Amino acid sequence: MTEHKTVAIVGGSGYAGGEFLRLALGHPMLKVTQVTSERSAGLPVSLVHPNLRGRTNLKFVRAAELVDADIVVLALPHGSAAKRIAEFEGKGRVIVDLSADFRLKDPEVYRATYGEAHPTPERLGEWVYGNPELHREALRGATRIACAGCFATSVILALYPLLKLGVLLPKDIVATGLVGSSAAGASATDGSHHPERAGSLRVYKPVGHRHTAEARQELPGNFPLHLTAISTPRVRGILTTAHAWVPDGYSDRDVWSAYREVYAEEPFIRIVKVARGIHRYPDPMLLDGTNYCDLGFEMDNDTGRVVLMSAIDNLVKGTAGHAMQSLNIAHGWDERSGLDFAGLHPA
Amino acid sequence: MTEHKTVAIVGGSGYAGGEFLRLALGHPMLKVTQVTSERSAGLPVSLVHPNLRGRTNLKFVRAAELVDADIVVLALPHGSAAKRIAEFEGKGRVIVDLSADFRLKDPEVYRATYGEAHPTPERLGEWVYGNPELHREALRGATRIACAGCFATSVILALYPLLKLGVLLPKDIVATGLVGSSAAGASATDGSHHPERAGSLRVYKPVGHRHTAEARQELPGNFPLHLTAISTPRVRGILTTAHAWVPDGYSDRDVWSAYREVYAEEPFIRIVKVARGIHRYPDPMLLDGTNYCDLGFEMDNDTGRVVLMSAIDNLVKGTAGHAMQSLNIAHGWDERSGLDFAGLHPA
């Protein structure tokens, strides 16, 4: 007989927590027992996540009311999880953190990136960076999973094969992420006000994006990596284009081979490079709600530039789905559990 | 041991056929054996429906290549199914038609609505109008299912309870449907050209909408019904607001009771009327890809006007999902099979 694992979600009124909840409710091995929100305690979760009307009767509780669960998922603002980690470790054997708090291995890099010392630097080594494509083995049996950042994931998955295989020239790699508005979270701000945002193409992080540190940590090789992030009118999704450089004679077909070699067995990676029709490269439009990372590329043979492209749903493969896939691996379940659905078309 | 039913989809390159295919691929009891498209024969279905990449290896075949299947789903342009029905009846025991061809019972109404005589008027009586909420009993064991129209469905489900219970005054009912662009199909036209459509609020059918005939046929009572359809920048979804009239003293609470009485057991109807938060009434934003019909209402006690609201995904509850639900009933399967997922939030 199958035994379910219980899950508590801490900080479940935001988009990441809400998305994990959606996935967990459909997962055959999970049973969500508690969802916390200080602001909405006592209210039905479906009031905040109206897509879940009729699908759960859970009500938000305060974090202080947490009881033990097999798995505790932390969906707190960046900085909070690390400060309160002892509180949550007492509640569950497996902890998944969706924030940036435990992603970086090096406390000095953390300090340089986030502007303050890490509260528990000695614990950083306990956490596995929650990227199944790079760390599947380490995830098996893991009890501390630091979910990868969304933009970082799109950059890492696009660049990993050619870097792993040592193909790229050691020149500057420039990656641009086109990001949907949900990536900034569920709190209204002046900049998220619909009339200011709906028609906007807003460069919000031309330089200095914090996910640069994650991507450098995870990607093999020594090369300068430059990230730029631009917000678009989409709600979900990241489309990343990365410009990298290959040796003379390296061909389109070689890139195909490299991607296939590295990702052949990956259940959530699709290579999209089609010679006809209108959907020739990765497009986040097709990925809303799914855990896919679609990857594509195009060579400029005259210059040795290769344009690598990746598309994900920032809340799924970029956050909650990636975490769920990691959890599936940690527990030895089918990696697709709770994640096996197609996107929509048209969408 | 479970025995699967085989399904062939005729006209599978359009949006309705593609959506049925998406649902069928995830249905535990169905096995899609063929999908036809004259224009795309020989090509992978995932070239036309790129959301299905990695989820099926099916290629389009020509209708002439159809072999027998348990179920044949017709997703042809309006007018085609009726003309070719004999061709398809030889291929499957159960026929589901997603077009308007077999929805109307009265050939004269068909002629008045569609401007030509029905090619097989004597067969109209064999078809069950594919609306589970109104015709669940008739659908059990049915072998001819005429899937209800999308705007009609949104109108019918909103108005049915108060009409069935005889509550409404016999005054003019005015219903306005705000419709997404996918409702016009997969073929590019001058009016669907993105620069002309993206910012548009276009009244495309102020009077004379053909679904008026369906709604009149299905709704009990005698009253003038007026439909207006406006296209919006959404891709999917219909939001319908219907203005109807109740007797003095009829209250908000009475509407609640009526909806609950009629729809209490319905798996895909949710009543949405919330006093707080930002999602107080039905909104198609929350329904993309789902089979829900969300219903809401508000009373104007000063005037006896009740505003009834419904939201659906036109391609799911408005077409392919409604058809799937009908098929589930016809076969005695769990009504939710292949349809049991939540929408997204945010979306």
Add this chain to the structure above:
Amino acid sequence: MTEHKTVAIVGGSGYAGGEFLRLALGHPMLKVTQVTSERSAGLPVSLVHPNLRGRTNLKFVRAAELVDADIVVLALPHGSAAKRIAEFEGKGRVIVDLSADFRLKDPEVYRATYGEAHPTPERLGEWVYGNPELHREALRGATRIACAGCFATSVILALYPLLKLGVLLPKDIVATGLVGSSAAGASATDGSHHPERAGSLRVYKPVGHRHTAEARQELPGNFPLHLTAISTPRVRGILTTAHAWVPDGYSDRDVWSAYREVYAEEPFIRIVKVARGIHRYPDPMLLDGTNYCDLGFEMDNDTGRVVLMSAIDNLVKGTAGHAMQSLNIAHGWDERSGLDFAGLHPA
């Protein structure tokens, strides 16, 4: 030699004030001398209204710093202008109020509509309702102009001709406004948060819209008027469809004649009813930034229903442009001054 009039805008950091500023900067007879904002005092107006970069060097001042001007335009939150009117009357000979404070003539209607007693009921008679099409004569030389409400304007201009000419049957008129997000103002709220709003079709006022009172006041005849307002993903614009009822035999051609008779000389009203192409009826897409009100209609001869349609930019013909047109009339200037530009296509 032409003499300019000086203008001060009070509450210029919101959308209505900002739009009036944009128009005034391009007006040949006006010179903007001050723009107030308590929150942004000291900052360049182009920081808040970035479209005006390079077009004005004005900085916001506090209302307490106001000096005399020929014209004072009040763009304050509803309720503020009436309470502070004495303060502003000392600053300028001509006062234009963009809020709802002075639109209603009857203090009892004001109380019923806005839920509190009017602070200066004895002064209401001094104000002209700022709708040039209905009150051109009264506006000549006017020194107190209460700018009409945006949804009210779209309803009034659509219905006025057939009501003025006594054509409509005394049956319930139902009008639905599809409204852009800018109508809710410049302050971010949970409901205006882009991820919650971008894909939404949200019925925000099914019954009880306050502009009903304005429309009833201004429209001739005795009939029940019902308004419903729905927010759409557009930023600007209102599309109103009003369902009214004409006698047997009243034809399409008769509606044309009525509209022409009443609006023949109107510089900002266009009748849009085209038999070919894709732009057959009014569409707010074409009106962003313009002062036009496009009007259209369609008859349902079988039922006597006529669908009247109007489209405006809520911030221009719905607010600042309407006010500017009224000011032009009040001063005897060309009515088009500062307002004579086309919309964009595509847009």
Add this chain to the structure above:
Amino acid sequence: MTEHKTVAIVGGSGYAGGEFLRLALGHPMLKVTQVTSERSAGLPVSLVHPNLRGRTNLKFVRAAELVDADIVVLALPHGSAAKRIAEFEGKGRVIVDLSADFRLKDPEVYRATYGEAHPTPERLGEWVYGNPELHREALRGATRIACAGCFATSVILALYPLLKLGVLLPKDIVATGLVGSSAAGASATDGSHHPERAGSLRVYKPVGHRHTAEARQELPGNFPLHLTAISTPRVRGILTTAHAWVPDGYSDRDVWSAYREVYAEEPFIRIVKVARGIHRYPDPMLLDGTNYCDLGFEMDNDTGRVVLMSAIDNLVKGTAGHAMQSLNIAHGWDERSGLDFAGLHPA
């Protein structure tokens, strides 16, 4: 007394021709005498460009009906103008071509870029590249103006100052353009079908963009230039981010100085780099309908990368407005004539 110049627009049913028409109708020195369209000959231009309803009574004529005009503006598909240039030279003293036909000086580059030999290579030297910021002197009195390409313009204006001043290191420059759907023209295609395009972020030209040739021709210095173009859900606008490399010690302030030095007197260039508020960098949202090119930048001092940003309306500063500005210079008129309006906010 002012003497007007007459203008004929050839190919006026497309977006470029329509936009030139909109601007010309508001130009104090121009009188539009004819607009041609083979497909729409005989129809009112306002049927195709509904924003011009009530603003012109012109009807389309066939090109064969052209009579002499002072200025002939060619808005034909790429390749047509060069083939038919003799036909049009007989009709007007000044010819402005909005296509790509006469932009490139070197017939070999033309052949390599457009895949066929130029029909009149000997004439290429007669044309001035219509970019006022780079070629103002050459434009004075010019009678052959080849309007610059839209993406090229956004790239050129962003990069020109640092290249002109010899600041940039000779490293690969990568520029990404986010482009609105109107850039692909007025003809509906499978890819422009609203349901396929509305939610899409589509890399349509990862390598090999034809405007690379224009940008290389116009920009000083010797460096590899790489362009990538991505379509976004906006209708108008291009946002370009270009990554370039400066020497150690080159600062933010130095970039400011360079931009100011080169563009100090430019009427349509604004430098947008603001430390507070939500509109900190160029954003095409604010530029619809305007002739501005907004420029911004940000330095990554750790790496020597400078991110240069430009935003334009592709149909105005990217096409028709740029051409109008060039025409103004050619005729010795105020450069702002017909172009002096602000964008909208919100928009």
